[in-house]
Amino acid sequence: MAIKRSYGQYCGLARALDVVGNRWSLLIVRELLRGPARYGQLQEGLPGISTNLLTDRLRELEEAGVIRRQLDTDSNGIAYALTPWGSELRGAVAALVNWSTPLMVSGPGGDSVRTHWLVVALESLLDGKRAEVPATVGVEVDGTTLTVRVDETGTHVALDVDGQHQTVLRAEPTVVLGLASGMLTVEQAIAAGGLRGDKQDLTTVFGAD
Template sequence: MPRQTRRRSYDQYCAAARALDAVGDRWTLLVVRELLAGPRRYTDLHADLPGVSTDVLASRLKDMERDGLATRRKLPPPSAATVYELTVRGRQLLPVLTALAGWGAPELAERRPTDAVRAHWFAIPLVRALAGPGDRSGVVEVRLDEGVFHVRLGGGGPDYGDGPATRPDACLTLDADTCVALGRGELTLADGVRTGQITVEGDTAFLGVMSTSVPSGGTGSAGGG
C-alpha cells in the first residue's frame, strides 16, 4: 500500500482551526475568490493569480478537491476544456471572503507600484454595496478602465463574474478609486451618480437611481446574447 502523506493540521478541536486546516494555506482563499466568479480553466486561474507558481496552484486545486471545496469537469464539445468549479460547500466561503475584504479595505487607500489588478477583484465588496438595504434583484455590468465584470443581486447563480454580462439590467461606468469608495461605504451609488463619478445606463430603477446614459452613445458590450 502506498504511503499517504499526512495532511497538515493545527490538531485543535476548534471550528476556526478546522476551517484554517482547509483554507489557511497561502493562495487557497484567492483561488476561491476566482472560482466564485464561476467555472475556470487552469490557465485562466493562473493568469488571474499573478505570482502563484504552477506547482503551488496545482497543489491547492488538488487539496480543494480532496476537501470537497472544488470539483473538476470537462466541458462538452466543441470546447472539451477542463474547468474547476466550487462545490456548494466551497461557495459557502463567499461570506468569509466578503468579511475579509471588508476588513482589508482600508489597506486599499494607496495602490503600490508592484500591485497587480484585475477588474473582477473589486466585485466582492461591490456586491454588498449595490445590494443596499432593500431587496434588490438584477444583473449589473460594471465597467472600469481595468476591465469589465458583472454582479448578480438577489441570487440565482454566481454573485459575480469576469467580463460583460449577457443581458445586464443596468451598466455602471466608473473608475477604480470610485469603486473602492463604494465598496468601503465612503460613497453611495446615488451620491456617485449625482456628482458625475458614476455613469449609469439601462433599467436602473431597481438600484434606486436614474439613468444617466446618452441615448445616441451606445453601450458597446452591454448587449445581450
C-alpha cells in the same frame, strides 16, 4: 479527509485554516465563486502564483473536498468547481472583503488588479441590499464592464456580455470600491469618474438604503 499540515487544535477556526489557510487557497476559492474555471483561467486570475504551487493547492483543495473536477463543455477539457461545501465559503470570503475596507483606501499602488475581482467584492459589499423597483447599471473599469443589478432578491454582479446598459459608471477600482463600501457618495463617485445615463439608477444600486 487527510490534512498534511495541521495546527493540531480541536477548534473550528483552526480546522478550517488547516484546509484553506495556506497561501493562495482562499484566492483560488475567490476565482471559483464566479463559476467553474480551467487551469489556465485560474492562472490568469492569480498573477504571481507559480504553476507548481497552483497544482499543489488545487490538489489539496480537491482532496479536502472543497473543489472538484468536471468536464468543461467549451473545451472538452477539465474545469475546477467548488463543491456545495466549498461554496459555503462565500460568507467567509464576503466577511473578509468587508473587513478589508480600511486596507483598500490607499489604492492598488504597485499591486496587480483584475477587474473580475470586483465581482466577488461588489457582491460582498452590497450584500443584503434590496430594491422593490429593480435597477441595473454597468460599471466600467479599465475597458471591462460589470453588470450590477439590485432587485427584490438582492444584488447580482457579473461580467458583462453584450455591454448594453442605459446607465454606466466609468471609474477606477478604488472609486468603485469606495462607492460600494459607503466611503464615497454617488456624487463623489461621479465626480471622480464619469456617468452616462440616469443617476437615479446608480443611486438605487449603490446609494444608502
